[in-house]
Amino acid sequence: MENLMEKIISLSKRRGFVFPTSEIYGGFSGFYDFGPLGVLLKENIKKEWRKAVVFSHDEIVEIDSAIIQNPKTWKASGHLDGFVVEIRECQKCHRRFRVDHLEDDKCPVCQGNLGQPSFFNEMFETYVGAKKDSSAIAYLRPETAQGIFLNFKNVLNTFPKELPFGIAQIGKAFRNEVSPENFIFRIREFEQMELEYFVEPKKSEEYHQKWIDERFKWYLDIGLKKENLKIFEVPKEDLAHYSKRTVEIHYNYPFLKNFGELEGMANRTDFDLKTHSKFSKVDLSLFEPKSRRRFFPYIIEPSVGIERIFLALLLDAYSEEELNSGEKRVVLKFLPKMAPIKLAVFPLLRNKPALVEKAREVYSLLKDNFLVAWDDNDNIGKRYRRQDEIGTPWCVTIDFETLENGTVTLRDRDTTKQTRHLPQEIIKIVKEKIK
Numbered sequence: 001m002e003n004l005m006e007k008i009i010s011l012s013k014r015r016g017f018v019f020p021t022s023e024i025y026g027g028f029s030g031f032y033d034f035g036p037l038g039v040l041l042k043e044n045i046k047k048e049w050r051k052a053v054v055f056s057h058d059e060i061v062e063i064d065s066a067i068i069q070n071p072k073t074w075k076a077s078g079h080l081d082g083f084v085v086e087i088r089e090c091q092k093c094h095r096r097f098r099v100d101h102l103e104d105d106k107c108p109v110c111q112g113n114l115g116q117p118s119f120f121n122e123m124f125e126t127y128v129g130a131k132k133d134s135s136a137i138a139y140l141r142p143e144t145a146q147g148i149f150l151n152f153k154n155v156l157n158t159f160p161k162e163l164p165f166g167i168a169q170i171g172k173a174f175r176n177e178v179s180p181e182n183f184i185f186r187i188r189e190f191e192q193m194e195l196e197y198f199v200e201p202k203k204s205e206e207y208h209q210k211w212i213d214e215r216f217k218w219y220l221d222i223g224l225k226k227e228n229l230k231i232f233e234v235p236k237e238d239l240a241h242y243s244k245r246t247v248e249i250h251y252n253y254p255f256l257k258n259f260g261e262l263e264g265m266a267n268r269t270d271f272d273l274k275t276h277s278k279f280s281k282v283d284l285s286l287f288e289p290k291s292r293r294r295f296f297p298y299i300i301e302p303s304v305g306i307e308r309i310f311l312a313l314l315l316d317a318y319s320e321e322e323l324n325s326g327e328k329r330v331v332l333k334f335l336p337k338m339a340p341i342k343l344a345v346f347p348l349l350r351n352k353p354a355l356v357e358k359a360r361e362v363y364s365l366l367k368d369n370f371l372v373a374w375d376d377n378d379n380i381g382k383r384y385r386r387q388d389e390i391g392t393p394w395c396v397t398i399d400f401e402t403l404e405n406g407t408v409t410l411r412d413r414d415t416t417k418q419t420r421h422l423p424q425e426i427i428k429i430v431k432e433k434i435k
């Protein structure tokens with residue numbers, strides 16, 4: 001579809017999914033705000049992730065650690081020395097580019113000459129406390145993972161577990177990306193969902209594969225099209241300093257030549273627990289009573305940014321159609337469980353008090369069970385178009401027949417077919433479909 005990204009960006013703003021941040025001050029590159037529908041879509045992504053990664057596994061718990069950790073964390077983790085990108089600055093327009101994103105020796109914007117390469121650490125710095133000197137420097141976390149490693153002992157002491165077990169976390173991460181790009185694909189403040197799964201070293205490859213398969217299946221379960229997903233094996237020379245093997249799930253983002261990273265799944269070996277033991281002088285090894293051995297478990301880490309999933313869901317769901325009536329519509333074909341709003345309720349006419357009163361009653365009944373919208377503006381056709389455009393799977397209309405026999409119409413977003421039901425039956429139908 002031509003200009004698909006422009007259409008997604010425009011719809012996101014028009015309907016309240018995503019706004020450019022600080023817009024009245026001209027925006028701020030690499031930062032976005034999430035509107036009322038964006039918040040709901042994000043919540044559904046988190047809910048499905050928690051269901052699959054945390055709640056369906058007895059051996060996995062979730063934590064919520066601080067964004068700013070003791071700065072020694074980042075020395076130990078390797079981020080202070082290693083979280084750097086090579087950049088070159090254009091001598092003419094003074095834009096800066098990542099060397100690994102450059103195709104030739106001239107500035108890709110103004111064709112000016114590029115200066116010598118230099119290195120740039122992507123962690124955001126801040127100061128903690130009243131004295132702003134070098135001793136007060138701290139960092140906004142560039143990944144949530146480290147908060148899990150630092151709490152490894154705390155979690156084990158409160159929730160004793162045998163291997164394998166996992167600690168999950170959802171939270172904000174910050175990276176001072178040199179060139180944020182492609183809407184919410186590469187941004188400076190984003191939200192990660194990460195699992196650190198601790199396993200016996202000799203079983204790490206087996207569990208790695210298990211998580212690769214499980215995570216791939218999850219994307220199909222939330223409604224992404226199989227043909228837009230693929231598995232990518234990260235070449236040895238591109239592996240992060242902690243990784244023995246990394247496999248990524250790639251999505252067919254339209255602005256990339258050949259798919260792009262959605263989720264990464266690394267075998268982090270025993271790097272993290274070993275390095276934090278060394279730097280903190282607190283032994284984070286594990287004693288296993290069964291084998292009477294003390295060792296550092298290996299870690300399998302599925303890690304993803306919510307905004308990348310958010311964007312993939314919008315891209316996959318977006319469709320333009322012509323109805324039998326000849327009318328054109330934009331429709332977001334989310335799976336019902338992912339749709340921000342499940343149902344919209346309309347009185348057929350807003351100037352008939354009996355219809356409005358009955359519609360309010362149905363609205364209130366459905367609202368006790370689901371996220372429901374009320375709309376009595378314009379005609380029914382326009383109301384349907386508005387709900388189609390935000391992906392609401394069903395619309396309920398209260399008409400004159402409702403006043404006679406209590407049934408309402410239930411209109412399906414995808415087929416546009418209408419059927420009649422009692423409101424109580426609708427609760428059952430919808431509950432079954434959003435499981």
Ligand code: GAP
Pocket residue numbers: 142143144145175177184185186187188190192194261262263264301303304305306307308
């Ligand atoms: N703890 C491992 C880790 O952070 P990563 O590959 O650097 O690994 C994991 O990041 C995931 O976080 C990526 O697969 C992507 O989904 C998301 N992510 C990373 N940088 C991002 C950015 N600048 N904007 C949006 N999402 C990002």
